[in-house]
Amino acid sequence: MIEGIFGGTFNPLHRGHLDVIAHVKETFSLTRVHLIPSAIPPHKSFTDLAPARDRFEMVKRSIAGIQGLIASDVELNRKGPSFTVDTIDHFRKNLPPGTDLRLIVGSDAFLEMDTWKQGREIFQLISIIVMIRPDQKKRSKSIASFLKDVISEDYRPGNGQERFTHPVLKPVYACKVPEIDISSTLIRQYVKKHLPLERLVPDPVEEIIKIKGLYL
Ligand code: ATP
Numbered sequence: 001m002i003e004g005i006f007g008g009t010f011n012p013l014h015r016g017h018l019d020v021i022a023h024v025k026e027t028f029s030l031t032r033v034h035l036i037p038s039a040i041p042p043h044k045s046f047t048d049l050a051p052a053r054d055r056f057e058m059v060k061r062s063i064a065g066i067q068g069l070i071a072s073d074v075e076l077n078r079k080g081p082s083f084t085v086d087t088i089d090h091f092r093k094n095l096p097p098g099t100d101l102r103l104i105v106g107s108d109a110f111l112e113m114d115t116w117k118q119g120r121e122i123f124q125l126i127s128i129i130v131m132i133r134p135d136q137k138k139r140s141k142s143i144a145s146f147l148k149d150v151i152s153e154d155y156r157p158g159n160g161q162e163r164f165t166h167p168v169l170k171p172v173y174a175c176k177v178p179e180i181d182i183s184s185t186l187i188r189q190y191v192k193k194h195l196p197l198e199r200l201v202p203d204p205v206e207e208i209i210k211i212k213g214l215y216l
Contacts, residue, residue: 016182038082061204191215
């Protein structure tokens with residue numbers, strides 16, 4: 001079984017998230033992808049961060065019934081900032097032995113992984129799928145140089161620029177994802193301006209934003 005873990009602020013979840021997850025899931029034949037809203041994102045500062053439980057609820061209700069997608073509240077149940085290394089540790093301990101676990105990250109986040117808590121150690125623990133958006137074509141080159149210059153010079157491109165292997169550390173995969181011009185920032189701006197959210201977010205997200213009066 002190959003399973004993915006995909007963390008994010010999901011403030012709120014939008015169709016861009018769901019489309020890229022579907023793409024990565026299919027490309028790598030992942031059995032399941034766990035969506036993990038961060039309780040306290042360590043790398044972002046927010047003026048309008050919705051309560052973690054509301055962000056989790058939006059994720060959970062939006063993916064209910066989508067085969068192979070699971071909402072995880074593991075980061076909500078921990079105190080303090082949501083560090084990815086702790087989440088990886090949780091999944092490694094709780095998934096059946098032999099599960100091939102892969103961390104799914106956007107290329108911007110990936111290129112800062114050396115600044116994360118135990119960021120370099122993560123490369124010993126888990127394979128990584130780096131999502132590259134079409135406007136970031138040069139990214140696979142920067143992934144190669146980041147791996148070589150910052151993580152370990154023994155990382156080598158395997159299959160074209162798409163797979164990087166290492167004699168000891170875990171492989172890193174680059175995955176081109178379709179461009180979907182939606183961000184959570186855009187959604188929050190739309191809510192403030194009372195613009196319609198249809199087609200930008202799943203229905204449960206719109207409902208919860210309305211009921212809870214988020215982002216006004
Ligand atoms: P914000 O606008 O608040 O910064 P976001 O939607 O960019 O939010 P997160 O909720 O933290 O960010 O999303 C997690 C990851 O999902 C991002 O790091 C990014 O890689 C990916 N992502 C988000 N939106 C898109 C999109 N439209 N297309 C491709 N990837 C996306």
